[in-house]
Amino acid sequence: MPELFYSHAVRDALREEMARDPRVFLMGEDISYGSAFGVTKGLVEEFGTERVRNTPVSEEVIVGAGIGAALLGCRPVVEIMFMDFILLALDQLLNHGAKYHFMYGDQARVPLVVRTPAGARRGYGPTHSQSLDSILLTLPGVKVAVPATPADAKGLLKTAIRDDNPVVFIENKTLYGRRGDVPEGEHLVPFGRARIAREGSNATVVATGQMVEDALAAAQALAGDGIEIEVVDPRTLRPLDMPAILESVQKTAHLVIAEEGHRTGGVGAEIAARVSEEAFYYLDGPIRRVAARDIPIPCSEPLERYVIPGAADIIKAVKETLNAST
Amino acid sequence: MMPTTPTIRDPALAAKLYRSMVLIREFEQALDQLFASGAIRGTAHFCVGQEATAVGVSAALQAGDYVISYHRGHGHFIAQGGDPARIMAELFGKATGYSGGRGGSQHVSSFEHGFLGSNGITGGGIPVGTGAALALKLQRRNGVVAVFFGDGAANQGAFHESLNLGSLWKLPVVYLCENNLYSMFTHLRESTSVGHIADRAAAYGMPGQIVDGNDLVEVFNAARQAVQRARDGQGPSLIECKTYRMLGHSKSDKRAYRTREEEASWQAHDPITLFRKRMLDERILTPESLTAIEGEVDRQVEQAVRFARESPFPPARGLEESVYA
Numbered sequence: 001m002p003e004l005f006y007s008h009a010v011r012d013a014l015r016e017e018m019a020r021d022p023r024v025f026l027m028g029e030d031i032s033y034g035s036a037f038g039v040t041k042g043l044v045e046e047f048g049t050e051r052v053r054n055t056p057v058s059e060e061v062i063v064g065a066g067i068g069a070a071l072l073g074c075r076p077v078v079e080i081m082f083m084d085f086i087l088l089a090l091d092q093l094l095n096h097g098a099k100y101h102f103m104y105g106d107q108a109r110v111p112l113v114v115r116t117p118a119g120a121r122r123g124y125g126p127t128h129s130q131s132l133d134s135i136l137l138t139l140p141g142v143k144v145a146v147p148a149t150p151a152d153a154k155g156l157l158k159t160a161i162r163d164d165n166p167v168v169f170i171e172n173k174t175l176y177g178r179r180g181d182v183p184e185g186e187h188l189v190p191f192g193r194a195r196i197a198r199e200g201s202n203a204t205v206v207a208t209g210q211m212v213e214d215a216l217a218a219a220q221a222l223a224g225d226g227i228e229i230e231v232v233d234p235r236t237l238r239p240l241d242m243p244a245i246l247e248s249v250q251k252t253a254h255l256v257i258a259e260e261g262h263r264t265g266g267v268g269a270e271i272a273a274r275v276s277e278e279a280f281y282y283l284d285g286p287i288r289r290v291a292a293r294d295i296p297i298p299c300s301e302p303l304e305r306y307v308i309p310g311a312a313d314i315i316k317a318v319k320e321t322l323n324a325s326t
Numbered sequence: 327m328m329p330t331t332p333t334i335r336d337p338a339l340a341a342k343l344y345r346s347m348v349l350i351r352e353f354e355q356a357l358d359q360l361f362a363s364g365a366i367r368g369t370a371h372f373c374v375g376q377e378a379t380a381v382g383v384s385a386a387l388q389a390g391d392y393v394i395s396y397h398r399g400h401g402h403f404i405a406q407g408g409d410p411a412r413i414m415a416e417l418f419g420k421a422t423g424y425s426g427g428r429g430g431s432q433h434v435s436s437f438e439h440g441f442l443g444s445n446g447i448t449g450g451g452i453p454v455g456t457g458a459a460l461a462l463k464l465q466r467r468n469g470v471v472a473v474f475f476g477d478g479a480a481n482q483g484a485f486h487e488s489l490n491l492g493s494l495w496k497l498p499v500v501y502l503c504e505n506n507l508y509s510m511f512t513h514l515r516e517s518t519s520v521g522h523i524a525d526r527a528a529a530y531g532m533p534g535q536i537v538d539g540n541d542l543v544e545v546f547n548a549a550r551q552a553v554q555r556a557r558d559g560q561g562p563s564l565i566e567c568k569t570y571r572m573l574g575h576s577k578s579d580k581r582a583y584r585t586r587e588e589e590a591s592w593q594a595h596d597p598i599t600l601f602r603k604r605m606l607d608e609r610i611l612t613p614e615s616l617t618a619i620e621g622e623v624d625r626q627v628e629q630a631v632r633f634a635r636e637s638p639f640p641p642a643r644g645l646e647e648s649v650y651a
């Protein structure tokens with residue numbers, strides 16, 4: 001299995017799906033030049049400007065035109081250069097794309113993928129660092145993928161492109177430069193199937209995106225203290241693999257949820273609520289959430305580190321829930 | 327298009343404007359090096375080559391007027407009299423920066439300087455600037471808002487909604503498009519349905535004007551007229567300043583999407599060189615006075631960098647208190 005950068009795994013998925021299905025095309029700001037992180041570099045040479053379309057700086061029509069093209073049989077993969085800018089397109093995405101199939105029935109399908117890089121830790125400040133996953137979850141109709149490894153980036157994106165519903169595919173900026181083994185060719189990762197990134201028996205850590213890496217670092221540190229955590233990476237937030245999460249919690253009796261988005265109303269809040277509804281009696285300690293503080297994400301390094309969670313916060317949360325039970 | 331009579335004859339004003347342009351230039355060049363050497367993290371957008379638009383517009387404003395900017399905003403802030411040391415400190419993420427390290431390059435402001443802020447959302451300042459003009463009108467304050475944005479931003483819905491509303495309500499605002507031919511790596515002809523952004527003014531019932539954005543005098547004259555019109559209650563104008571950013575879009579951009587020949591042709595039309603030559607030719611400023619200004623600015627930028635380096639980082643504790651008023 002070749003080792004690939006996460007960004008190249010994304011590009012391979014795009015390339016393979018474009019080669020496989022002539023209905024697939026790309027559009028986004030500066031996309032033929034690779035956009036802000038170089039992910040789509042080289043694709044215009046291969047597929048031409050008809051299928052790799054640079055757009056004006058116009059997020060609303062990028063997503064809206066994607067929806068319209070999808071309705072009539074195209075399979076657009078559009079890019080929002082930073083996830084922060086998806087806020088400019090949410091009307092098209094959530095009032096239109098997310099509801100068409102429900103409102104108009106089977107004649108209407110929206111096989112649209114919106115790829116977008118999220119995450120902080122680069123000092124880009126309040127408008128270029130956010131993880132807005134939970135905003136997409138609050139309204140039904142859009143699927144959400146959050147790949148944490150190069151292999152999942154490729155496999156989930158190929159699945160997203162073949163899905164007949166709008167999918168927001170959240171790539172993480174800090175992960176772009178990470179390498180990992182990626183299966184060649186037809187590598188599809190199904191939606192709604194979590195990955196156990198590390199097995200353990202003392203506590204479950206459900207981590208998304210960049211936080212998976214932090215959870216694995218925390219696991220290593222905790223192992224030194226004799227604490228074995230199980231790291232569950234849900235891979236898609238909708239559909240969410242609740243059976244896998246519940247199974248792990250039943251085994252460990254302790255749950256920590258780690259995400260880079262803001263704490264209030266976050267992904268962790270939703271998972272915590274579901275686990276307390278469905279597995280309350282299995283828990284031996286309080287559920288702990290690790291998330292960004294409810295503060296806009298600052299530029300300055302010490303401030304950004306204060307707001308954005310990391311491995312140390314996961315370690316602390318695991319110890320808190322374990323200590324509370326003894 | 328050289329206007330036959332220069333409007334800047336006052337040596338004190340000419341010296342002030344020259345100084346402001348050189349300060350912006352040297353600030354940006356120092357910053358470019360600081361990024362290259364890894365002294366600053368994050369990112370920034372430099373306005374080298376675009377100094378005349380910022381300085382020409384600020385010169386046309388008076389106390390009580392405002393400027394609102396976008397991601398390429400250091401020049402607008404400095405032209406409004408912002409302290410380069412505190413802007414530099416912001417870029418270093420230091421407590422002494424205008425946003426206390428919270429905002430960085432793209433998110434700084436100082437209302438006392440009439441600077442309503444830069445912002446990282448392309449086009450995002452256009453509605454806000456329009457609303458600031460609404461406040462000035464409602465409060466009968468006789469002030470004007472200059473709203474800066476790039477050519478790329480003119481393709482956002484926010485631009486079109488704002489120009490319509492501003493014109494409909496005859497708000498005291500001047501829309502200033504700095505058309506530097508590119509939005510990131512994409513050339514204007516690949517992103518925009520018209521060759522001139524100013525042509526869009528017609529759609530909103532306001533005057534649209536094209537100026538040589540690298541000619542300080544031309545920018546100043548056009549801005550003065552538009553500001554007067556806005557102040558007189560006749561509503562907004564759209565001024566398109568044709569210009570060019572000499573450096574990349576942001577740090578670490580290798581400029582593969584444009585030719586060195588194109589860059590050279592704009593280099594030959596450098597706003598600072600143009601103004602310098604003109605002031606010398608017309609004997610408004612002397613070579614000695616210009617050299618003296620350049621020396622002063624050198625020292626000021628050095629001091630700004632030293633101030634930024636030596637300033638402390640902000641404490642993280644209590645950051646929660648900064649979120650709500």
Ligand SMILES: Cc1ncc(C[n+]2csc(CCOP(=O)(O)OP(=O)(O)O)c2C)c(N)n1
Nearest residue numbers: 085398446447448476477478479508509510
């Ligand atoms: C809403 C939004 N979309 C996209 C971006 C990414 N972006 C930053 S600057 C830029 C180009 C803007 O071009 P223009 O308005 O011409 O200003 P210039 O950079 O040329 O000064 C883009 C696309 C952004 N910051 N905000």
Ligand SMILES: [Mg+2]
Nearest residue numbers: 476477508509
């Ligand atoms: Mg531009």
